[in-house]
Amino acid sequence: MVHFFVTSFTQMGLLLVLICWTSSSTGATFSLEEEFRQLKENYIQIKEDVKSLEAKDSQLKSLESKVIQLESTVTELKAKVQQQDSLLTSILREKNERTVATDTDSSLTSSNQNNQSAVAINGLPSSCDDLKMMGHIWNGIYFVMGTAKIESVYCDFTKLPNDAGFQKWIGYADVKSVPVYFYVQKFDYFYTVGTPIPFELARMNIGNAMDLPSGIFTAPRPGTYFFSFTGLTNLPDSSSNPYNYAQFEVKLILNGQSIGTGYLEEGNTINNQNDQVTIHSTLNLKSGDRVWVVIAAMATGAFLFDSDYHCTHFSGFLLDEDIVASL
Structure with a gap:
């Protein structure tokens, strides 16, 4: 649009020049200086008109851009309104169905009874x-x-x-009302058969369910627990044994009953020979159940060895709590 006006005004200017030139050649009363001055003023006015038109065109483009943005915003708002209308319709539909169709409520209640x-x-x-x-x-x-x-x-x-x-x-979902896990160690000898093995050092005892002096773990919550025991044995010379072997046996005890056994048997042993005995177990426990490890049997002169190296240790943790029983 601006280009059209510029072209038209330019043509008009040339036409005026031609007319004025023709008039001069035919004896018009205006002098060439006056005609040139008039043409110059007309040209300046035309330039100002063009600038004014360009400014108005820029304003129109800016307004068009704002209109487009507003249309986009209106479209987004319409989509949100439709979404809320859909949700409201669904809620009202359900409310009406619950009010009118009481047998549907009965059916739903029956289906949830399981x-x-x-x-x-x-x-x-x-x-x-x-x-x-x-x-x-x-x-x-x-x-x-x-x-x-x-x-x-x-x-x-x-x-x-x-x-x-x-x-x-x-x-x-792995939900526990309290965290329960422990890792305890010994740093002294132990050789008493049938007595819970005590421990002297707790590396970790979250939940305080493991009592070190007694060596007994008491389950604070019902659930599934994992236990692991490893002990370093000190074995005697087996040459005095008729069968020339030495053995060492530990048991995992739950409420006074044996749950599992770790057994070690070595032939042709020499005095102070070391070996490891282990036992691992996963147990379902009720709150208050007690678990410990005992030496069940061992060769004469054998014992559970330990020192500052902490070669004998016992660990356990709550895998999965029976959360229903805990509530």
Whole structure:
């Protein structure tokens, strides 16, 4: 548009020059100086008009850009409004169905009875349906109470409880009410059969479930525990034995009952010969169950050896808590 005006004014200027020149040649009354001055003034005015038009054109482009931005913002707001309308429609639809179709409520209650043992515990939610009734409206991953463990599920609250995809099971959540793990060591000899092996040094005793002087671990929470014992034995000369061998046996004890055995047998041993005896176990324990290690049997003259090197040690930790029993 600006280019059109510039071209038109330029042509007009040339036309005026031609007319004035023709008039001069035919005896017009204006002198050449006056005509030139007039043409110069006209040219200056034309340039000012062009600049004014260019400024207006720039303002129009700026306004067009702002209009485009506003249109984009309006589009985004419309999308958000539609999303909220959809959520509100879903909530109202569910409310109407719950009010009118009481038999649907009965069906849902019956379908959830398989998990009522978990729901009844302190009123904890056991499903996305429970969370929805508690007022949750945002889609996402939630923790719910399973039959024995905490479980994670994805809830899509834009759908109804009977709709496919309303709840998606993800997996189990590792939830512990208290941390429990220990690692203890000896630095002295021990040779008493049938007595819990005591320990002198605790590298770690989180939860204070391991009593070092007695050597007894007491489970503070129900769940699955792992235990590991390694001892350095000192064996005697086996030549005096009719079968020329030396043995060493330890047992893992749960509430006074043997759970597992670690056994070592060496032939043709010499005096003060060392070897290791080990035992590992994974146990399901109730709160208050007690676990320890004893020397069950050993060759005459054998004993459990230790020093500043701490070659005999016992460790354990809570793998998975039975959180339902803990509540």
